[in-house]
Amino acid sequence: MAEPLTIAARRGVRPRLRGLVRRIAGAVFVLWAVATVTFFAVRLIPGDPAEAILGGPGSQTSPEALAAVRAEYGLDQPLLVQYLQQLGRLATGDLGRSYALNMDVGPLVLSQLGGTLVLAVLSLAVAWLIALVLATWSTGRGRLAAQIGSGLEIVAAALPHFWLATTLIVVFSIWAGVLPPISTVDARGLVLPVVTLAIPLAGFLGQVMRESLTTALESPFVLSARARGESDRGVLWRHALRHAALPAISLSGWAFGSLISGAVVVETIFARPGLGRTLLNAVTVRDVPVVVGVVMVVALAYILMTIVTDLASALADPRPTEHGNGALS
């Protein structure tokens, strides 16, 4: 697949294509690095993987059974061989077999991926909504509004997920009784987990947005627009919000990663199936292939999300960038 692309790049067809090639190469590198780091990191977990396979470190196992398991999973091979075998399997998309659940990791992870993605994407959307409303409300309304906005954002950004989740459960499930404390199949079950993840993120996004919104509203092009007869709302929608969104879009790639790690806590608290809970369970029982599999899939999702945010940035800010072309020469 790389062959025709390199030829195109050599012909210098389009810098955009060259950028794409560089993107893919970067993504492959990141995946390799993640696979390598996780492979060696899980070796540092004390205990014998073969024991974990046969029911955990406490279980009574015969040396013969252990040897058989080691041979079956290739654990008797030198470390380097195991590493290369693992890379080979990953390259073909084979994530291996779970020690604890006795099923292939690929289908397992895929079955859990959907729930977490829905959670993360919805949280990102809700966080954007809250941040936008807060930023536009608190900007251009005097110092007090700005301080209130900024204060709310700082508090929101500082809230830990576990505290927020339990507080929300106490308020909305136990006192008010309007929302279920654990995840249910219908949409109502999604509300509290999404809000838990969205509020701290909205704090971060809101801070960035409000600052760039303030800068944009004070810039000469806004004065020019007003001098043409543009209304406050027109200034906001046609000019300022777009400038305000740029840094928040860039931040969203990172935000997505943090949402997935936040999902570990939230899925556990709300008893919601998903990658986070799968990862936590796998770590608890030292189910190495599942840990590696989840990490690989999360890394891949993160890479894809970064590409999406870059595309969104390019769409919102079509100005040509310096590094778009020059870096290779």
Next chain:
Amino acid sequence: MSTKGSLAAGPNAAGPNPAVALRVRNLRVGFGDASADDAVRGVSFEVSVGECLAIVGESGSGKSVTARSILGLAGAGARVSADELSLAEESVLGLSETAWRRRRGRDVGLVLQDALASLDPLRPIVREIGDSLRLHTRLDSAERTRRVLEVLDAAGLSQPELYAGRRSGELSGGQRQRALIAAALALDPPLLVADEPTTALDVTVQAQVLDLLEQAQARGTAIVLISHDLAVVSRIADRIAVMHDGRIVETGTTAEVLQNPRHAETRRMLAAIPVDRPRGSRLAPAMDTRQTPRAGVSDRESAPVRPAVPATSAASTPEADSAALEAIGLAKTFRGPHGTVHHAVDNVSFRVPRGSTLGIVGESGSGKTTTARLVLALTAADAGEVRLLGEPWSVLPERDRRAMRPLVGAVYQDVLASFDPRLSVRELLRHAVAGAAPESPRSGRSWSSRSWSGRGGAALRNAGAARVAELLDSVGLAGALLDRRPADLSGGQRQRVGIARALASRPQVLICDEPVSALDVSVQAQVLDLLDELQRELKLSLLFISHDLGVIQHVSDQVAVMHDGRVVETGTATEVFTAPTHPYTQALLAAVPRLP
């Protein structure tokens, strides 16, 4: 805040055209609480149809606030009051925001300085200009685009369809200023307010923009032209109002004000213009240059004494032998996107004899600043070399050059950006002094640790404090400023601190890159006088870079004119300015706005 005569709304174009386009009586604008001084304190003027009134003043005089009040855009929190404010004899005093919006763009247009920032950098100009049409007409999108192309064409942007889809960042300075004016003129408003429309533009572009305003005026548009530059406004203004401290201190026809200035402020501004003033003559009254009494003759004697820097051996040889600074065949190319090659500096050679000033003049993009960086050896040249005091300089490895760095000082245009904003003036200067301490020639990057702690810290600090005081005094700043941060200083004070910092290492050569371009003309005059005094006192050799021909003519012994990376003409200041031989120099000089 009275709401008299809000006749607005109706189609006012039907009535007979009143002769007065704008009348302002006793306009007052204040910000903050009522106790604070007003920015505008009782300003009255009138502009007739087809007339151009220039409001001239220095920064802080209230001219921009006055201009914005005409569009009801004095800003959030502004307290605006007036006995009368009317557009075409219709009062706009106390109009609601909605009523104002209907008038802005249709009855009055605004052109701001710096079109790069005044047009939304994310939107193509066709949409920026089309906004006026969208807001005030019922034209559909295709008709709007057609009209925008017409307006751009009328604004002198040939082949508008080529440029309409571009954003301000993709246009040249002249093109985007035309686009900005086109946006203001899209609906042909009877009144145009232009706030510093030519500031920061190259002289040739400046001339084109003034032509454009003149054409609009000829079509009957009344213009209020705000500027700090008397020479610029003299080209198109019918009348001039001089503002100072929130008041109009003098009004009259352009000829009256320029030839017979009655107010001291006007006379001061006129005297400060450096054009045609012989080298060495003062631009500002003497007391303005040095704000504090001098420490006496002692520092006059001590200042020229050089620290024992190894590379100064050349200084002992007869001075005529070697120039202070010599550039031989300098070249620098940059690679652009898509493999294009840009010759920023192309075979540039010049000499700065000791104790004299070489002025390099050119428009933006001519390679002046790249030349300065090459001379400072901050950028490596592709070809050629720079020699300092007869010694090799640019060819040395940076390790060896560092010992000679104290011999060269640099003063920049945007000094504020070159200061660490967290440091006070005292700390800035102390760092500069410590960095240049003669006992540590290889100071480079370890000055901070040495100056604040470690061995001999206290002694060094004391010596440093004395030198800091001396430096501050030599640039005419009061010691009270030592604990201020650069952001709290005025533009002129900042530039003085910048000069003091450049002098900290007792340099023999000073590279000044547009040192006065961001300053008001009277402050510019003081800084130029200061540089002139320092040069004579400290026997400095100056490389002075500017786009301003008047400034260059005033400060330079020798002049080099740069264009497209090359030096197209060199000679003494008199030769170049009175008998230019190169067509480019001739065109440049012809474009300079001059006082009649």
